[in-house]
Amino acid sequence: MPKSGSPGPLYKKVKSFVLDRIHSGEWRPGDRVLSENELVRELGVSRMTVNRGLRELTDEGYLERIAGVGTFIAQSRSQGHPLEVLNIADEIHSRGNTHRARLIYALEEPVSPDRAVALGVVPGTSVFHSLIVHYENDRPIQLEDRYVNPAAAPDYLSVDFERITPSEYLLEVAPLKKVEHMVRAVMPTDEVRRHLEMPRDEPCLLLVRRTWSPASTTKAAVASTARLYYPATRFQLGAPFSVRTGDS
Amino acid sequence: MPKSGSPGPLYKKVKSFVLDRIHSGEWRPGDRVLSENELVRELGVSRMTVNRGLRELTDEGYLERIAGVGTFIAQSRSQGHPLEVLNIADEIHSRGNTHRARLIYALEEPVSPDRAVALGVVPGTSVFHSLIVHYENDRPIQLEDRYVNPAAAPDYLSVDFERITPSEYLLEVAPLKKVEHMVRAVMPTDEVRRHLEMPRDEPCLLLVRRTWSPASTTKAAVASTARLYYPATRFQLGAPFSVRTGDS
């Protein structure tokens, strides 16, 4: 795990510098951020590098910039990030709530032909399959039905999923190269409805997520696919993002 | 409307150069793009400027870059932000289908207090309100319930919405500064279900979209808010792929 002292790109140091102060609460929404020239002096990097770091944070919704005035912590608040929140525990904690997970099962099973294609494994082999309910303040908020390519995380089944979420573990063992999302509205099956403690006639928001990790040489291999069910009345997907004009 | 000959930022010229060749079909997925140094010579800008343009296109999902090898047109079209499609007619046409719109009503009405806040207008004034059904190959695909701030589009009610979609018109009269999305799963009301010709017990995907245009001086004013209802069985947000499970 690269930490803040690592020798990575300098613009990431700029981003960490700002993000650390946002997450620690030192800088609150609406606060003014150090100007580009101040950060140049503070961090000892060029202004172009500072600018790239701040621009990326702006694109990601953390900052708002006004030419001639300054850079400010965005108001938009946490519920914000759309599909970028990969770990539900982080999301729940950022709302100031408590997260708990209950493992229904985690096992190895032969893969179905279609899923073999989706996971990028040879049909007929086995893959890992876990089913976990996530609670926010003791209310079910997400049912996570996940398949994992063993090549990406050989020790997946040994993880204590009531302490570490699959996302958290997978992000640790394999860097993320690409993520693909699909959002649907569905009526839950009886099993899904039971785990989420939902009343009848209430729909689910279904988020299907495929994640890729860098593989052997040139090609990327699928690491995991997850079907994330959310009770409609307890969840909405917020997605503020800035739009670049000019495309058509 | 600024067009490709405009004197905007040079890195946008780089982006246009590439996007034009993608949209015209000259460059197909998997094709190799001119290298940074070639684009430097071609466009007469510095390599840093070329790099920024190509990097943004990569972030937006149009390109894939491999250090030491080259830059290529991305294979999967909508891996990035599925919410970037603002105009449903474009989306339908890009699937090779025909789009038709039916106007239910378009009128001026006094604004409710909460909606006044959401639209950024003074409570008690009037706003525009339109309700339109969009059809893909003669099947209802979206119900668009939209409120428009008259300051952003004074002539909104004179538009022929069966020929020009509200998104299309609004993008023309006012440049887009910011977009905010929220996605929910809901059960449709009787009215929504009737307009979308949906069976009972089928949920809707509800996309709530707020768009801002640059306003008078410093602050941005909300231009429009829209509630977009999609029949769950006829729509999914994002890139479809071939996982069909027994559940759902």
Added chain:
DNA sequence: AAGTGGTCTAGACCACTGC
């Protein structure tokens, strides 16, 4: 060795807002 993208620098000019 030559080409690629990834990053960084030390300047520069501009339009803008605030005082």
Added chain:
DNA sequence: CAGTGGTCTAGACCACTTT
């Protein structure tokens, strides 16, 4: 006026892949 962010340049060094 000085300060801000927005952009741009002409170099540079690096790790990497291909030939």
